[in-house]
Amino acid sequence: MISNPASKYIPFKAFERDFSERTWPGKKIEHPPIWMSTDLRDGNQSLIEPMSIERKLRFFKHLVKIGFKEIEVGFPSASQTDFDFVRLLIEENHIPDDVLIIVLTQSREDLINRTVEAAAGARQAMVHLYNACAPAFRKIVFNMNKDEVKNIATTGTALIKQAVSRHPETKWRYEYSPEVFSTTEPEFAVEVCNAVADVWQPSATDRIVFNLPATIEATTPNMYADQIEWFCNNVNNRDRVIVSVHPHNDRGTAVAAAELAVMAGADRIEGCLFGSGERTGNVCLVTLALNLYTQGIHPGLDFSDIDDVRRTAEYCNQLPVHPRHPYAGDLVFTAFSGSHQDAIKKGFAVQKADGVWEVPYLPIDPADLGRSYDAVIRVNSQSGKGGVSYLLENERGLNLPRRLQIEFSRAIQRVTDETGTEVNGNAVFDIFEKEYLKQTTPWKLLRHQITSKADGESGDQFSIRAELEVDGQVKTVEGSGEGAISAFINALNLPIRFMDYHEHAMGSGEKTSAVCYVELRLGESATGFGVGIHKDIVTASFIAVLSAVNRHLNQQEKEGAALREVA
Incomplete structure (x- = not known):
């Protein structure tokens, strides 16, 4: 860092004059915006390894x-994978009638024709054209004046209008982005x-979408809101326009x-x-949707199983979600501080099921997101000398995945609550062994045999024949x-939904032994872990699966017995 940053960086100024016409600071968000997911396009293009068609x-x-x-499904002219994916969605009827797919293109005739070809045949589709309009891009990237940049936008629009007219079987809509709107003269x-x-x-x-991206987040959110409100007040025929925003997070203030942009008049968020x-x-x-939810406004999106949403994104993006990410991180409903724990527990104790939510430190009820109150527990040094994990x-060589740390600490919590010590x-380790490693009933692995196909052969690659002890009876099962x-x-042949897998030596x-941790669901039960240890890593993984299955079944039996006793 240099000692005088003012010699290198100057504050961004969207308006040459003070913007005194603003009314948005007094506005409130009273209903959700139109949501547009660009995970499959903008999100995908940012990945180290872009998604396969399967992902x-x-x-x-x-x-x-x-x-x-509204889902932006790709950039068909830039990638054969994207083109093939859009065709697959259409030809295999994966798009519900009420879902609008969106395809992105630059302003070149060959790219536009390829893009329209990809989306043709869908019940409804939107073509999204963009070109950069900001001064730095005009001067450095394109060496063009304002009229030349504007001509790119209008020429591309005319070409798209001509191209979509050749495919009347599809209801076409149109979106235009003056890219880098955030640093373009309003x-x-x-x-x-x-x-x-x-x-x-x-x-x-049949409104047009004008998407106003903060392609580079260059200033504070209030100035972006000023830009949005000024645009809304000055664009022609506002009733024919859907104003959309696409904030990036360069300054960490995209949310x-x-x-604020919605308060300033934006109708849609990408x-x-x-x-x-x-x-x-x-x-x-x-974050945006659940922020609304905590204010009593249903966002129109369902995050009732936030863990499933997170795992899907992690699998498809091959990127982890931060454990402190708002609402979804592994640790957002976990309190380490003793004073926090005490306040939360007292809040739970007085919280009424049908009452206004008022639990200290928790802005949302974890149950609304499919999370457990039991996640609010001690998992560090306060729950055992040096911490459970x-x-x-350090003493047993078991490196528990983070979600298993949280799950297992419930068992520790039960013991410390019962004993007071x-x-x-x-x-x-004794508690861990009882909770996971000794879960050998009603299902126990006796032996197994695996065969695999040679490279190039089609179909499932692995077949197994396993001998199990089930409720004391020997049973042979086969699968591939x-x-x-x-x-x-x-x-x-159980209703198992495989959720996650970790292993280490x-x-x-x-x-040396292999340790496997498996997270799965059995039927409609909550997710749960199983653990397996064996010299052979494959055998360890099978033991872990049965450990998780047995824990689910034994918990169901306990709950059933408790209900029968009450009855």
Whole structure:
């Protein structure tokens, strides 16, 4: 860092004059915006390894399940994978009638024709054109004047209008982005958008989308809101326009910028689940939606199973969600401080099921997101000398995944609550062993045999024949799958939903063993872990699966017995 940053950086100024016409600070958000997910386009292009078609399809289906009605599905002219994915969505009928797919293009005739070709045949589709309009881009990137930049936008619009007219079977809509709106002169952004609208000719019943991206978050959120309000007040035929925002997070204030932009008149927000995107990412739609929810406004999106949403995004993006991410992180409902724990527990004690939510330190009821109150527990040094996870790792070589740390600490909590004492390392392992490693009934693995297909052969690659002890009876099962674990799960013929898997070596030399941690669901039960330890890593994974299954079944039996006793 230099000693005088003012010699290198100057404060951004959107207006040459003071903007004194603002009314947005007195506004309130009273209903949700139109949500547009760009996970499959903007989010995907930022990934170290872009999504395969399989991952994109899984993500698309999950976005539909959450409730998104507008989904940007790709950049078909830039990637054969994107083109093929859009065609797959259409030709295999994956798009619900009420979902609008969006495809992005630059302003070149060949790219536009390729883009329209990709989306043709969908019940409804939106073509999204963009070109950068900011002074730095005009001067440095394109060496163009304002009229030349505006011509790119209007020429592209005319080409799109011509291209979509050849496919009347699809209801076409149109979106235009004056890219880098955040550092473009507001007057010029309005000029370009008005020129685009003159070509497209929107109506009050078939509105054009003008998306105003904070491509570079250059200043404080209030100034972005000023820009949005000025645009809304000065664009022609406002009733024929949907004003959209696409905030990036360069300054770390994208959520605030989006919320203030909606207060300033924006109708629609583009973003990604958990803020995926180039550089520091796009605005996080999960955070925005649940911020509304905590204010008593249903966002129109369903995050009732936030863990499932997070795991889907992590699998498809191959990127982790931070444990402190708002609402969704592993640790957001975990209190370490003793004073926090005490306040939260007292809040739970007096909270009425049908009452206004008023639990200290928790802005939202974890149960509304499919999380457990039991996640609000001690998992560090205050719940055992040196911490539960620290003791297991340093004394036993067990490196528990974070969610398993939280789950296991419930068992520790039960013991400390019952005895009123702390637990040492040996006691912690004894509890862990009882909770996971000795879960061998009603299902126990006796032996198994695996066969795999040669490279190039089609179908499932692994087959298994396993001998199990089930409720004291020996039973032989068979199954196949893409991997050894999936083949084993299929052989069990139980309603298992595989959620997560971790493994590591324990010990060294001849004493080395494999440790496997498996997270799964059995039927409609909550997720739960199983743990397996064995010299052979595959066997350890099978033991872990049965450990999780047995824990689920035994818990169901306990709950059933308790209900029968009450009855």
